[in-house]
Amino acid sequence: MDVQDDASGPESDSPIAFDPGEVGLPGFIAARTSAEDYGVLFALIDARIAEIEDLVEERYTRRDDLRLAALSELRTSLQRESVLAARLRELDESLAQLQSAVATDGAAADGAGLTMDPPYPLRILDELRTERTLAVQTREDARRLRRQAERRVELAERAHAAAVRERRQVRDRLVQAQSDATAAELIEAVELELEIARLRVLVTLQERESAQVGVELAKREESLAVAQLERLDVRTLVVASDIIFTQEALEERLADIREREEAAHARIQAAIAAGDAAEVTLFEARRRLAAADAEEAEYDLLQEQVLAREAELTAARKGAEYLHQAVRLAGVAGMLYERRYDVLQAQETQQWPSWLRETEALRRELAEENAFAQAELDGLRSIQLTLAGRLALPDVNPAVRVAIRERIAALEHQEEHARFMLLVKDQVRTLAARLQEQLDPLVSERTLAQRWESAKLDLQSWWGMELFVIQDHGIQVRDLVIGLSVFTLVLVLVSLVRGFLRRTVLPRLVRGSEPERRTSHALVLALIRNTNSVVVVIVAFYAAMTVSGLVQGHLRIWLGMLLIVALYIQVGLWATAGLVDFVQRERSRKELMDPSAVTAYGLMLFFLRVGIWIVVVVSILAHFDYPIAGLIGALGIGGLAVAFAVQNILSDVFHSMVILLDKPFKVGDFVVTGETAGVIASIGVKTTRIRSLSGEMVVVSNTSLLNSTLRNFKHMRERRVVFHVRVTYQTTSEQLERIPQMIEQIIRAQRLTRFDRAHFSTYGEGFLDFEVVYYVIGADYTLYMDIQQAINLAIHRQFKEAGIRFAYPTRELILHQDPPPILAAGADGIRGAGG
Known part of the structure; x- marks a missing residue:
């Protein structure tokens, strides 16, 4: 086999770098313009397949199977291209005819080629718009198919490039084997492998050509859909410009809707009766199943019969439900027809914007319901397929087969009702789409006065719209708006009052007298800094709910009680903050003269806070008519019990008050009590801390400190x-x-x-x-x-x-002995023990 044509030669200008005759397909890459050209290629491939099959009968190899598979795949791809090419020629003819018709309709002044003279009935406009909707869908489908065909071309090109690379690799191996004088059997095997690689190149090339023809076909289909849409647009504009919808036509439509409603009512009654009968039979079937033994042979049959009766009951009940929805939608259809009549007669123009919004909402609602109903239909279909699969089993009991068929029939009956309901929904949706198409241009072309009237009506409708119900009390939009406005107003007023006090009142207090400035400053700061945000929100919420009327009955009473509690708490916060600020200023002024005043004022603040909040709690209880006398008595008895339990602690607390009032010592005084000597570090409610001379902190209870003798060296002058x-x-x-x-x-x-x-x-x-x-x-x-x-x-x-000598402990011993006498030892003589 000659392999040089793979690299260069007269075939280099062709889509492939070798002569298809090398694989028994001469002229395969020739142009294909007619069905005869494709027939020649089919015959060429069939002849090559027959030739290889003859060789296989003589000598079979696995590579022969590969060649046959490649040729078969090549024929299939060529056949697909021929079908696509034939379809492409047909579309070209149809597109030329349609473009000519569009040009004729555009130039015609007698109704764009319509066979009916104007004015046109509304039915013609609806049919044209339905066809236009289908044409739009067809155009979108054609665009999707074109994109898919373009992706197939990309995949085919990548596959073709990979096949070309593989062919080159096999060719190089063959060249190498020939140059190395390899054995003839090995060279023959590589030659067969190269033939298979060349066939793969032809297959991928053919698949790319088929994909390109598919792209052209998709483009023609898209162009055809666009041309059809243009023609329908022209006809729709012509018909819409001269439409007629008489009162008689409206009455006919409404009468037809009423007839369908009556028929649906009759079917509803039949479904209800069927449901009642199915319920009786289901009860009997369940009773028989409950009485049967699970080991009996008929137990499975009874189960299937119960399932069949349940399916019949569900089909009847669901059918009635679907028919009720169909009746409701029939009423909606009648309303839509009446609105279309009013729009064509230019009546109720101020209602058009609201009709447009309602129609859009109706279409969205129906689309969601259709999606749900379609999912339910898919579920029914899945169950039917499962049951059909069971029927196909050969070992199913005949009686069980009957029960399964009954169950399938019930499911089909339910599916029939569901599809009827879907059909009615689609009709109503289409009718709503037609009304929307009529309203869209009219709403945009209204005068300023019409827009103003429509806006007022919309505002009135929105203002009185009921959003939800609480305790049988409807909550409307105006209630929420008023409540939100009052809530915001209260918050803004509180913020403004705070700002006024901070920027205007506080600076003026500096010019007053000292006592007056301290008291007023404390009160104003309490109002500014200690107005609790939660309390403000509660007040604003109560005002908003009361003014707007959003709360009624017990809820309003509870909200009022919450407001009272919040106000008392706020007063307590103000009083506490004012006293704290006032006492802090007094403490700052006096602690320069007496540092121990810090502790005294701290304890005073503690008791003041406790007293204020006791008053607040008692006031809240008194406001709500709580029996305070019994509470105070109970607290008195409880207080005595607590006092006995914590008498030591209370003793220290009261002694701390004695220290603060009598002032036997202050912070910083040097005192001596018992064995402790040091400086007073702090005076607490229960204990006093003394920093001793040796450095440690000695903690002494106030009671022990006052009960012992205490020496204070603070005021010692000499x-x-x-x-x-x-x-x-x-x-x-x-x-x-x-x-x-x-x-x-x-x-x-x-x-x-x-x-x-x-x-x-x-x-x-x-x-x-x-x-x-x-x-x-x-x-x-x-x-x-x-x-x-x-x-x-x-x-x-x-x-x-x-020369004066200091005495130190000595003892003199005078010893007398006869004879002779011994002199007594002096200060420098004998010393006694203990010196």
């Missing part, structure tokens, strides 16, 4: 100091006389001291005691220690200079 100086018995009289004078001089030499006295006071055990008293002018303990230290150092220095 400190009286008493200390003793002791000398030995060896001190001379002259030295003893000089000691008080020496000490006095030393003390008087110190700054911030006042000497009181210095006396030889006591003959002690082993010492002579001098008692010294002086005053330190100041309460600082460090100052006292510095002065005492200086005095001690000066005494030590001067005693040393004067």
Whole structure:
């Protein structure tokens, strides 16, 4: 096999790079303009298939099957192209005729080719509009088919490119095998594989050609649909310009609708009767099923009979329901016909906009109902198919088959009623669409006065429209609008009052006297900052509901009670905020003079808050006529029980009040109580905290603190100091006389001291005691220690200079022994124990 034609040669200008004759199909890529051309190609493919089949009889290989499959696929694709081409030629003829007719209708002045003379009855206009609707749907379908055909062309091109790549790979392998002098059997196998690859190229090429013909066919169908739509548009405009709908025609339509209503009523009665009979038979079937044993052979039959009776009952009840809907829709159809008559007669023009909106809403509603009904029909059809599948089983009991057929018949009966209801809905929907088509241009062409009248009617209708019902009280749009307006107005007024107080009243309060400014400022700030948003919303909501009349009866009473509670709570918030602001200002003014006032005012605020909210709660209860006396008595007894239970805590609380009122000490005072000495850190409701000299925080209950002796050094102006100086018995009289004078001089030499006295006071055990008293002018303990230290150092220095010796604990023992006597040990002699 020659493989060079795959790369270049005279065939390079063709859609493929090889001669189709290499695969036994010479001239396959020639042009195809007629059915005879396709016949030649079919014969060519059939001959090649017969040739390969003859070879297969002689020598079978798997590649022969692949060649036959490719040729068969090629023939199928070619056949599809021939069918599409024939259809394309037909469409070209139809399109030419239709375009000629459209041109003729557009130039005609006698009704666009219509066989009837004007004026035209309304029936002709409805038929034309129905045909136009179908034509629009046909055009959209044609557009979808064209897009699908274009996607098929893209897929076919990708498949063709892949087949070409595969052919090139096989060709290169064959060239390589020939150049390498491979065995003849292997070369023959590769040649067959190359033939199959070339056939695949032809198949994909043919599929691409078929897809392209399909695209052209879809385009022609779209053009044909567009031309048909244009022709229908011309005819519809001509008919709509000279339409007639007489009173007699309207009466005929209404009479026809009434006849259908009567027929539907008769069918409803028949369905109800059938339902009653089915209900009786269902009861009997269920009774027999309940009495039967599950192990019996007839149990399955009884179950099927019950299901069949249930299906009959459901079909009857559903049928009655569907017929009722059909009757209702018949009334709607009559209303639509009457409106169409009024529109054609130019009556009730102010109602046209509202009619248009109602018609649009009706169409949407019917579309939703149709979707639901269609889903129900699909479900019925699915059940019927399942039952039909059971009937096809060979081992089904004949009696069971009868029951299944009865069930299928009931389902078909139900489906018949459903389809009838769908048909009526489609008719009404079409009628609504016709009315909408009439109203759309008329509504847009109305005069200004007509628009104004229509707007007023629409506004009146909207203003009085009932939205929902609460406790048998209809809620209308005007009620909601008034309520929302009042609600918004109250919120805006509260905001404006806050702004006025903040920007105007507060700045003027600064110019008043100090007490008046503090009180008024506290009240105004309470109004501004402590007006609770929830309370404002409740007030606004109550005002809105009351003015608009949205609430009635018990709901209004409960809403009023909520308002009263909210107002009392708001008053409590204002009173609390005002007192807090006033007390805070007083505390800020006084804590500069007395830091302990912080605790006092904090406790005072606590009791004030408690008192205010007790008053608020009691006021609310009194307003609602609650028996307060019994409550107060119960609270008194309960209070006593609680008081006994927490008497220690209450004792500390009351002692804290005593501390705040009597002020035995304040925060920052240095106190000594028991073994504790330190600075008061804080005074609480139950305890007082003392920062001791050693650094830790000592917590003492207020009761224990006041029941013990407490020394407060805060107000001490001077400190009286008493200390003793002791000398030995060896001190001379002259030295003893000089000691008080020496000490006095030393003390008087110190700054911030006042000497009181210095006396030889006591003959002690082993010492002579001098008692010294002086005053330190100041309460600082460090100052006292510095002065005492200086005095001690000066005494030590001067005693040393004067030769006066300090006494220290000694004991002298005098021992008597005969003979000889022993001298007693002096101060420098023998010392007793305990020194």
